[in-house]
Each structure stands twice: as C-alpha cells, then as structure tokens.
Amino acid sequence: MGGAERGGGWQFWVDRGGTFTDVVARRPDGRLLTHKLLSEDPRRYEDAAVAGIEALLAGGGGGGGGDVGQDTAAVDHTAVDVIRMGTTVATNALLERAGEPTALVVTRGFGDALRIGYQDRPRIFDRHIVLPDQLYARVVEVDERVTAQGEVLREPDLDRVAADLERVRQDGVGAVAVVCLHSHLYPEHERRIGALARRLGFGQVSLSSEVSPLMKLVPRGDTTVVDAYLSPVLRRYVRGVAGRLGGVRLMFMQSNGGLPRPGTSGARTRSCPARRAASSGWRGCPGPRATTG
Numbered sequence: 001m002g003g004a005e006r007g008g009g010w011q012f013w014v015d016r017g018g019t020f021t022d023v024v025a026r027r028p029d030g031r032l033l034t035h036k037l038l039s040e041d042p043r044r045y046e047d048a049a050v051a052g053i054e055a056l057l058a059g060g061g062g063g064g065g066g067d068v069g070q071d072t073a074a075v076d077h078t079a080v081d082v083i084r085m086g087t088t089v090a091t092n093a094l095l096e097r098a099g100e101p102t103a104l105v106v107t108r109g110f111g112d113a114l115r116i117g118y119q120d121r122p123r124i125f126d127r128h129i130v131l132p133d134q135l136y137a138r139v140v141e142v143d144e145r146v147t148a149q150g151e152v153l154r155e156p157d158l159d160r161v162a163a164d165l166e167r168v169r170q171d172g173v174g175a176v177a178v179v180c181l182h183s184h185l186y187p188e189h190e191r192r193i194g195a196l197a198r199r200l201g202f203g204q205v206s207l208s209s210e211v212s213p214l215m216k217l218v219p220r221g222d223t224t225v226v227d228a229y230l231s232p233v234l235r236r237y238v239r240g241v242a243g244r245l246g247g248v249r250l251m252f253m254q255s256n257g258g259l260p261r262p263g264t265s266g267a268r269t270r271s272c273p274a275r276r277a278a279s280s281g282w283r284g285c286p287g288p289r290a291t292t293g
Contacts, residue, residue, distance in 0.1 A: 009081035010057065014049045016087040023052035028079075049085060050244045077246045086253035089237045090230045097133065099229035100175040100204060103168045104136040105161070105193060106221070107181040111139045114179075114221045135229045138173055140164045142193065146186045156189050158196055165200050175204035177228040179221040184213040204232045238262045 011026040016039060023035040035052045045051035054075045093099050104114065115134060144156035165176070176197045183190045187209030197205045205228070212223035242250055242262055251259040 009079050011081050012053050012056075012083040014052065014083060014085040014087075016049045016085060016089065018088050018092045021048035021052055023049070023056065025053070025056045047241060047244065049087075050241060053080070053083065053245070077248050080245075080248045082249045082251065083245065084251045084253065084259055085241070087237070090234045093230055093233045094135075094226070097135075098233070099135065100232040101173045102136045102175040102177055102204075102225060102229045103138040103140055103165070103173045104221070104225060105140045105142060105165070105176055105178045105197070107145060107179075108141040108143045110179075110181065110217065111141045113217055114225065117218055135225050136177065138168050138171070140168060142180070142189075144180060144189050146180070146182050146189060148182050148185070150182075150186050156193060158192065161193060162196055162200065165197055165202070169200060169202065174202060175206070175228040175232060176202045177206045177208070177221070177224040179208040179217065179224055181217060183207075183209040184215055184220060187213075204228050206231065 008028055010028065013024040015022045019039055021037055021039045023037075025033045025035070027033065033056055035056055037048050037052050037055075039048045041048070057075045057077075057079065104111075106113065114136075115131075121129065140161070142156050142161055143154055145153040147153060176194075178190045178193050178197070180187075180190045180193070187207065190207045190209050194205045194207045206224045208220045208224040211227045212220045214220040214223075238252065239262070242248075249261070251261050253259055
C-alpha cells in the first residue's frame with residue numbers, strides 16, 4: 001500500500017477469496033481499518049467485497065465499521081477514491097467445474113486431441129488411470145485445413161459450421177473455443193468461424209490465435225478452452241461489482257502485478273482466467289499470462 005495515491009477520499013484493498021473476504025481501508029485522514037467476512041453468505045448480502053466496503057463506509061471507521069447486511073442505501077460511494085481487488089472467482093469456478101457450458105470447434109480429425117493430450121503419466125505404475133473431466137461439453141469438427149507453410153488445402157464450409165453451431169447453441173452452450181491447426185501462424189479461418197459464432201449469438205467466443213498463439217495444438221487448445229469456459233464467469237462478477245459500486249474507480253489485480261480497470265485493454269478477460277489455469281496444467285489441477293481470477 002506504500003504506493004497509494006494520497007487523494008482526499010477513501011481507498012480500499014480487497015482480497016476476495018473462496019472462503020473469506022478481507023478488506024483493508026484507508027480513511028481520508030489516513031487511518032487504516034480492516035474488515036473480514038465470509039465470501040458467501042446470501043442471506044445477508046449479495047457480494048462480500050461490496051458488503052465489506054459499504055460496512056466500513058457506513059461505520060465511518062468507528063470501531064471497525066457498520067453491520068454487514070444492514071441497509072446501505074445511504075452509503076456515499078462518491079467518497080471512495082479507488083478500490084483495488086484481487087479475486088479467486090474464476091479459479092474457484094474451475095475447481096468446482098462451474099464455468100460456462102462450452103463447445104470446442106476444432107479442425108476435422110482433431111476432435112479428440114485435447115482429450116488424448118500428451119499421454120502424461122505422473123504415476124507410471126498405476127494400472128487404472130482416471131482422467132479429469134473435460135471442460136468442454138460439445139465438439140464441432142470443421143472440415144478446414146491450412147499447412148504449416150500457409151497453403152490453404154480446404155476452406156471451411158461456414159454453412160455447415162453454422163448449422164452445427166446452431167444445434168449446439170440450442171442445447172444450452174453459451175461459449176465457443178475455436179482451435180484450428182496452425183492458426184498461430186495463419187489465423188484467418190479461426191477469425192471467420194469466430195465471426196460466425198458471434199453472429200449466431202454466442203456470448204463468449206475465444207480464438208486460440210488470439211488467446212494463446214502457440215505452435216502446439218494441445219497447449220493452445222487447452223488455454224483457449226479455459227478462456228471460453230471461465231471468461232463469462234469473471235465478466236459477470238466484474239460487471240456486478242462495478243454496477244453495485246456506482247462508477248467508483250475499480251481496479252482488479254493480475255498475477256503480473258498489474259491493476260487495470262475493467263473495460264480497458266489491459267483488463268481483457270482472457271488475460272485473467274485462461275493463462276493461470278493453462279500454465280499450471282489444469283488437467284491435473286488448476287498454469288503463462290496475467291490473471292485476475
């Protein structure tokens with residue numbers, strides 16, 4: 001907190017974890033206050049971070065804050081200079097398998113590539129191998145192909161892709177991860193498929209050529225699936241907090257130490273959940289990029 005701006009209002013630092021939420025506040029007079037509460041307590045409040053902030057504001061700092069869950073309609077959010085928050089919302093959703101229903105759209109013939117992976121066996125003498133569940137619920141294979149030299153062997157049949165995606169969408173899938181062979185070098189097919197998916201109404205479309213432009217299909221695909229699966233969860237949370245706080249300057253911590261504001265180029269959602277999960281190898285447990293989640 002040593003680098004905090006010396007503004008005339010309240011400043012807050014929030015750690016929103018899976019079990020507890022910790023709030024540290026700096027009053028305009030420089031006095032530091034703390035507050036701790038359960039991250040989930042729906043009978044008392046909708047969001048722990050907002051409840052903790054409003055409790056401290058309502059109490060004015062006398063004795064550590066007001067009662068959590070009390071009527072905070074009169075709380076003056078304009079008295080707040082800035083809120084800096086770190087959250088494990090996306091990580092928790094990954095561990096609990098509570099992300100957005102996701103479809104994997106991949107080059108024909110590679111529908112099982114992410115499931116097969118690299119055949120890693122950390123315990124080589126185990127006779128019964130239990131693989132973790134895949135994050136994607138459906139697979140759509142696209143008859144397209146580009147060589148590693150950029151020669152287009154087959155253009156994607158977008159009419160057929162549209163029909164396949166429409167069926168997937170009607171089944172309740174709201175997110176799409178597009179992973180085409182060699183797209184890290186030649187992303188045009190992914191872009192066309194992604195544009196089609198957005199026109200069809202998918203709320204989240206993640207392209208591997210943008211999320212993780214790596215040369216190997218499996219790590220690129222894994223990262224893209226995680227991005228599609230978790231980005232809607234984190235986006236809903238960020239929008240919910242921002243909406244309840246009424247225009248307060250809100251910044252979210254990333255794993256690289258950055259503190260971008262929601263909606264800025266530095267706060268693109270995919271730099272949050274996808275890179276943490278993929279770089280740590282989510283197949284066995286939830287790992288390279290910045291993360292808010």
